[in-house]
Amino acid sequence: MAQQPTNQNTLPVTQRSIETFLDDLASGNPTPGGGSAAAIVGAMGAALVSMVCNVTIGKKGCEGVEGEMRAILHESEKVRRRLTAMVGEDIAAFESIMAAYKLPKATDEDKAARAAAIQAGLRRATEVPLDCARVCSEVIALSRRAGEHGYLNVISDAGVGVLAGFTGLRGAALNVFINAPALKDRAFAQAATADLGQLLERCAAESEAVYALVRDRLG
Amino acid sequence: MAQQPTNQNTLPVTQRSIETFLDDLASGNPTPGGGSAAAIVGAMGAALVSMVCNVTIGKKGCEGVEGEMRAILHESEKVRRRLTAMVGEDIAAFESIMAAYKLPKATDEDKAARAAAIQAGLRRATEVPLDCARVCSEVIALSRRAGEHGYLNVISDAGVGVLAGFTGLRGAALNVFINAPALKDRAFAQAATADLGQLLERCAAESEAVYALVRDRLG
Numbered sequence: 054m055a056q057q058p059t060n061q062n063t064l065p066v067t068q069r070s071i072e073t074f075l076d077d078l079a080s081g082n083p084t085p086g087g088g089s090a091a092a093i094v095g096a097m098g099a100a101l102v103s104m105v106c107n108v109t110i111g112k113k114g115c116e117g118v119e120g121e122m123r124a125i126l127h128e129s130e131k132v133r134r135r136l137t138a139m140v141g142e143d144i145a146a147f148e149s150i151m152a153a154y155k156l157p158k159a160t161d162e163d164k165a166a167r168a169a170a171i172q173a174g175l176r177r178a179t180e181v182p183l184d185c186a187r188v189c190s191e192v193i194a195l196s197r198r199a200g201e202h203g204y205l206n207v208i209s210d211a212g213v214g215v216l217a218g219f220t221g222l223r224g225a226a227l228n229v230f231i232n233a234p235a236l237k238d239r240a241f242a243q244a245a246t247a248d249l250g251q252l253l254e255r256c257a258a259e260s261e262a263v264y265a266l267v268r269d270r271l272g
Numbered sequence: 273m274a275q276q277p278t279n280q281n282t283l284p285v286t287q288r289s290i291e292t293f294l295d296d297l298a299s300g301n302p303t304p305g306g307g308s309a310a311a312i313v314g315a316m317g318a319a320l321v322s323m324v325c326n327v328t329i330g331k332k333g334c335e336g337v338e339g340e341m342r343a344i345l346h347e348s349e350k351v352r353r354r355l356t357a358m359v360g361e362d363i364a365a366f367e368s369i370m371a372a373y374k375l376p377k378a379t380d381e382d383k384a385a386r387a388a389a390i391q392a393g394l395r396r397a398t399e400v401p402l403d404c405a406r407v408c409s410e411v412i413a414l415s416r417r418a419g420e421h422g423y424l425n426v427i428s429d430a431g432v433g434v435l436a437g438f439t440g441l442r443g444a445a446l447n448v449f450i451n452a453p454a455l456k457d458r459a460f461a462q463a464a465t466a467d468l469g470q471l472l473e474r475c476a477a478e479s480e481a482v483y484a485l486v487r488d489r490l491g
Binding site for chain 1: 283285286287288289290291293294295297298299300302305306309310312313315316318319320322323326327329348349352356426427428429431432433435436438439442443446447449450453483486487490491
């Protein structure tokens with residue numbers, strides 16, 4: 054069956070090649086941007102946790118932690134799927150804001166509808182990275198469990214995993230901080246940034262502890 | 273012209289789709305691992321710096337920084353290409369170690385040749401992430417320049433860029449730390465880890481300063 058060469062631009066971002074994604078990220082086009090990059094980095098963290106589990110499961114001498122590794126793997130794969138899906142959600146939220154700005158503003162009715170559409174888009178562009186930040190905090194918690202019990206030869210991958218999880222979290226946080234100030238629903242905006250502040254503080258300490266744990270186990 | 277569906281497994285890693293790369297990373301296969309992930313995260317950081325430059329160049333009100341943005345972009349694109357190429361170098365180094373372990377060890381001559389091949393592979397698997405760490409430190413320096421002078425609406429991307437650069441650096445460092453102890457050339461191993469220690473310390477402070485600068489500019 055004849056098949057046309059794949060046009061990478063018509064593919065969802067996560068189905069494009071890494072090189073194409075990097076080209077798109079580097080370009081002056083508004084999407085994909087830092088929010089998508091944060092979600093992908095978080096997904097890489099989850100994938101590295103899964104790798105530690107997959108290598109440890111069935112390894113001689115690691116029988117005692119096999120149950121724990123299977124439990125971590127179940128969670129890390131769920132988290133990876135969730136973060137991968139967020140790339141598309143982040144882009145959709147951003148595009149809805151840009152579409153809202155293009156709505157007509159001839160009448161007062163137009164203006165009100167346009168302002169409401171902009172606010173709805175901004176809210177979504179705050180909720181998605183907030184959700185991304187929360188899911189990235191799960192990557193950090195899973196990295197700790199994988200780092201504590203995983204097979205020693207792949208333990209550095211749990212260390213890269215926790216760094217990726219925390220970078221996904223902080224990167225997503227910047228996208229909340231850039232969008233929340235423009236939200237008219239101040240109660241939601243303030244609750245979102247306050248929640249995020251606590252999450253950042255807790256996860257900064259937790260990430261450093263996991264990195265130190267991995268470095269210690271490396272000797 | 274008929275074209276066969278692309279078999280992703282025969283493609284170089286960076287030409288595979290992001291989803292396929294994440295699947296490969298999560299699998300129990302030894303490559304790609306944390307070293308490749310670190311190089312890709314660093315390349316994402318460089319791409320985000322390029323994005324800030326590309327959006328700022330030609331923007332009304334940003335004429336005064338256009339020369340600086342073009343200079344940063346020239347560097348960030350060089351750094352991105354270098355880090356993208358390192359993914360393949362990291363995998364080749366790892367595979368050369370695995371191949372060396374499979375060499376015959378029947379005679380003393382065999383054993384000496386095998387030990388030398390293992391050492392050569394380990395040295396390469398130390399040099400590549402050390403080089404990756406150094407290039408990631410350039411991503412951090414470029415993020416600062418982009419963060420200071422870039423167009424305000426994309427400044428959060430410089431913030432995600434610096435986080436990605438530092439995570440690439442720390443992730444690469446873990447791969448040096450896991451391989452250097454097994455090197456028989458102790459002078460090289462100690463110089464490598466000492467250099468890296470200084471780089472990590474300097475870049476930790478620099479990264480936090482850039483992140484804070486971006487957060488301040490976000491208001």
